[in-house]
Amino acid sequence: MQVPPSSDTLTPTEARVAESVDRDLLVQSIQRLVAVESWNGQEGPAQELMAELMTDVGLDVDLWPIDLDEVTAHPDCSWEIEREQPLGLVGTLPGTGDGRSLILNGHVDVVPPGAEELWSHPPFGGVVERGRIYGRGALDMKGPLLAGLHALRALREAGVELSGTVHLESVVAEEDGGLGTLATILRGYRADGAIVMEPTDLFVAPAQAGCLNFRIRVPGLAAHGAVRDEGVSAFEKMFGVYAAIQRLEVERNQGKEGDPLYASYAIPFPISIGTIRGGDWASSVPDHVTMEGRMGVAPGEDFDSARGELEATVSQAASEDDWLRDNPPEVEWWGGRFLPARTSPDHPIVSVIHGAASSVTGNKAPLEGVTYGADMGLIANVGSTPAVLFGAGDIRVAHRPDEYVEIEDLVTMARTLAVAAMRFCG
């Protein structure tokens, strides 16, 4: 047996490990986990099932009640959904030597299924059809999380022992800000590198955008709609604020084309308005309208700077309007927020996963940042662990009816992770 000169070829041991990924067991475990509903903060049963699956694979299981007082006191904690007693869970494959340690991170919480009639398959059914598994969380990210588990299972099946330790982190509350990953960091889990198994479509993503949720309330003056010119429509005043935000988005994205990790995005750091609510009565001039949205934050930018830019833009728009000058809109920052992060493409955690992906597939995996926020921000910034995003499936299928993941992609992912663990941990 000999280590090949290029990482683009699998060694015989690596090939044996890759072959040990069991497609059928992987699919069955995903079907079981998808069937356990884990939205709206109800992640306990999903964590317990994950602990059982980790035990079956032979990992050392650390399942603990998260100390909510401790974690919510942390300055980087954010969340939207109240939880009574969330659970932390890490399965560890101890290393036999002093090789580099590795974290594989994935979340069990999912977004709500939405209207069931929009689904062709039951959202928690885990139906397999034409090589895909359908269900809420199949893609984001119970499928990828279990691909991580099955990578470690393949290592054990193939009898390979690693020098460095691998921690498989199964976390809660990623979708609403990352409280679960933060709790895992506070419990002490750090490593020489981390792979956050978000669905990147098997691209290697060494950068993620951050994001901030905002709420802007624009005031008006009520009047009967029959004499609407005696009032001030909050909607009409909102238009000017909206246009100013659109101009700010253009400004904030100018020059960002220079970053090769974001070169393929027309708008890498968008400012998007998601909800509008205003007025109480069809026949009244509306005296208020509230917009909620999310603001992308570039790697390297801090939250205060981003917040300041939006606030200044709204103030400036207000100062140019006779009504808003005296009745200024209010900007509020709320809900989940995600720290941006960027790891150098030269860092071993990036080059190893990139090389492993090329070796397993025979193709060079693209290297590209993502525009959404995920737990990489906490792991890199708070946990001081250089991290990369890598997982099967297209994020655009997430948070939608008929969410699905291709089984073949999950198998490729599991094989890549197993090979990457061997190369990273030694």
Add this chain to the structure above:
Amino acid sequence: MQVPPSSDTLTPTEARVAESVDRDLLVQSIQRLVAVESWNGQEGPAQELMAELMTDVGLDVDLWPIDLDEVTAHPDCSWEIEREQPLGLVGTLPGTGDGRSLILNGHVDVVPPGAEELWSHPPFGGVVERGRIYGRGALDMKGPLLAGLHALRALREAGVELSGTVHLESVVAEEDGGLGTLATILRGYRADGAIVMEPTDLFVAPAQAGCLNFRIRVPGLAAHGAVRDEGVSAFEKMFGVYAAIQRLEVERNQGKEGDPLYASYAIPFPISIGTIRGGDWASSVPDHVTMEGRMGVAPGEDFDSARGELEATVSQAASEDDWLRDNPPEVEWWGGRFLPARTSPDHPIVSVIHGAASSVTGNKAPLEGVTYGADMGLIANVGSTPAVLFGAGDIRVAHRPDEYVEIEDLVTMARTLAVAAMRFCG
């Protein structure tokens, strides 16, 4: 005793009737009626109190359960609030001869009080302070309705008998479309002239605009806000529709300046957007937004023509947009609607009330249309009774916290109505 050559002077009998309006009793009756909450379709107790007050004054009282099947089957019926068993109520002062008959019409239903903390006085307290009565409905229109009752009381107190019959109509459901007045017409109440006692600030209003409620749903395409350019924001698409509606309003009001009854209004027949609701999640591109509003309809215009103009405007705006062309907005007509109406300023019901107002106050009352819809539309169009709006108080104070009416204006109104009844009915 001699009839004066000009109607701008009161005869001694008229002066005696005018003096018979009892300010204190009027205020007490308004306080009692304001205290009886009558919003959200709960008008029964208010009608029963009105029947008692009518009996006290010596009117022949007709209090009946409205046949909802009959009235809702009428093509001009519209309503927004479900009611179990609304009551009709008419108090009649029979004429002694064949003089012209007169209807005085007012409603007991009120709009919701809104947030109580915005009121300086309890909304159903009927507090009197500095010559004003405060409370929901004090102005719109329990105060004016009781001014009508006290006008008839003054006639009886002064021992004056009229040749023509007067019907005092106390109706429900004006605020949501006029089901109560329609039921009164269907029961057979018609006359040679009608005074609808809406608060016109003692102006004489021989014209009212109609109005239609509409709802416009604009579709978008959902996407994650982190890749917003992969979706289509329903808000951005809505802006074009909104702008087209604003242009339509300008077009519809052009040339209307020519009508002397609407010369004082910048926008006599406005199109006003009252509510906007869109999007479900701050971090998603919104795939729908819904606007609700009201469209003013000029006297002489029919509903189908007005509806057609708005629908054509929305279609035209959609045809100019790549997305909306294939995903057209939907226009829906819903809720209360009010027929427009106009009575010739030369008709006796207009000239008599106008003359009586001048006689009582010593000033010439302005003659002006109103831009809102009220029960005049049903009385004139369905009841074939020439009508005019006349009442105390400023409509701009209606539907607001701290709604109030000046007691002195109510006394002037009651005196004017009594004198007008004498001159109209003979």
